[in-house]
Amino acid sequence: LQNRKQCVKIGEYVSQNLDVYSGVPQGSVLAPLLFLIYINDIHSCVSSSIQLRLFADDCVVYIAVKKSDDQILLNNSLESIHAWCVTWGMKLNADKTKSITFTNKKHPLSFTYTLGDTQVKKYDQVKYLGLILTSNLRWEPYIKSICSKAVGKLHYLRRKLRNTPAHIKLSAYKTLIRPTLEYADIVWSPHQKSLINKLERIQKLAVRFVYSKYSRETSATSLIVQSNLQSLSQRRIISRLKFLFQLLHGHFKIANSQYLHPPFKHSSRTNHSKTLRQPVSRVNIHKYSLFPDAITYWNKLPEDAVKCTSVELFLNYIEKID
Template sequence: EFVHELAGALDGRDSVDCIFLDFSKAFDVVSHDLLIAKLHGYKIDKKVVYWISEYLSLRKQYVVLNGCQSEFADVTSGVPQGSVLGPLLFMLYLNDIVGVVSSPMRLFADDCVVYRKIRASDDVDILQADINAITDWCKLWEMNINFKKTVHIPFTRRRVPSLSTYTINDEPLTVAYEYKYLGVFLTSTLSWSKHIDYTVSKASRMLGFLARNFKPVPRSLKERLYFSHVRSILEYACTIWDPHTAVQIIKLEKVQNRAARFVLNNYDRRLSMTRAKQSLGWKELSFRRKNLRLKFFNNIFHCRTGIDRNAYLHPPDYISQRKDHVYKVKEFRCKSDVYMNSFFPKTIRDWNGLPASVVNIVPNDMFYSTLTS
């Protein structure tokens, strides 16, 4: 949804200023007393709040260094990491921060971004006021913003962007043109070249490690290692960045080609990679990415995600009785490649092109297995 908003803004020749906030030791500094007060504010059952209070209280910690143990110290802040409740309690603690800003804001655990379309100087002032409000909220709730890791990225298609200056406590924020957000590199032009290069490099390093250390193992184990440790890297969040250029598609597929050689233990240059992958039953990564997009879209269409389908999926102006299926969705009008090849516009075109026998399948597992076959 966030990338769709950015791509749509760029398609309309708008600029979007994004402030990616970094909270210092976010999970460790949550005040237990303030958290309990906030839970009461949410009108959560008093018995549940009392139980959570008991769960957090009387925790102690100590340090061992060179065999010497320190004295016990009381733990009065932080949510227990690695626990089931920890992330939920943190989200409840942070959730009301969205109420202090007027600009759009997105939260995922301790990753936070506030952003705004910049059409006039007033928009810059509003976004700066939101940053000030966030700073005040952090002081009130004893959270700390890591100034050095908080960055401003101007998303724009303009060759010479007009840069605005944003500050925290009168210190100007660093301007960056790329940022790794939730494991995906975003650039100011929404090009995916940086992320794809990073993905190929990371997957290649892992494949090299497997090839060096698991050469004599059975083929079935090699294949499982590839699926779990390499292909998972190649397909992480690929519904967002699925490339449309041949150069990037080939670059990603080359990693799978090398993986096929590793699994088959065949490094003969004359080996046909198409036949090698067919013998393994592997599909092209581009085919898999398309199907993964459609699988996710099917979940959105049938309201099985947190995404509001009515915000993105609308009835078409016309349905051809001969060519179209009854689940056809209105396609987006796009002026730029960035928007045209983003998730919703691209996947809606693919969805509308599916046969009726496929889109009529409601269970997602059956839908996906039909696509892949």
């Protein structure tokens, strides 16, 4: 885009025009596409061993650091990205640029990364695509955050839907509150009883709101059964199994061979025909993460379930399994 100018108008006053040398008109239909085309070659700035992920105008660069040379390689890639931005008239937001190291080591390798003349600030906790990621890969801060948001939404519904029929309030819970508790749940699904209960408590509060039954004499569990609601923990298991089914059937542009492998030995008596190799886990953080945990449940499914030919049939089958 060339020969563009912009000005600011406040009431009847209009500023002088200024030339616009880069960028695209905000709010236009083509703006997102033009932006993506413009930054499409940014991947060429980084080494082949560096991972770069783009989402809209967010960019994440990372590497598995095993030695100090890996840190230098990552920093060189950051400098290359900075140089690319200078060349093409892009400006990185230094205040929003953060560095985090994911590790369980007591004394991890330390390094100060730079972008031009600016040092990248180090954090123990960052927010990415709505998730709160911590350096020790614990999900307590994120779960605490979504529970707080869900309670706030529930209080709002209690004020606005006080005299509304139960089925309307139940629908409001399913569409406005439960999604808050389930966003990206295949990633962060907890195994600790305290966190599981913290999430289930929100659903118990919700069904009391649905039926206006706030007395302790009324069981929240019975209200959940009455509402035909599954527990949130059960829904998270189903979400992980659904993801695994879709991955195995090529629904994503992900090479499943990178994460899923057949077992070394196959026992036809105890395992179904699509049994997967269980990854070896030394710590609970890995054991209860997406793939190891999903594979554990997958390998316990009956033969008829794993032979389903569509996601709908698969979900209908596993939702009937206790």
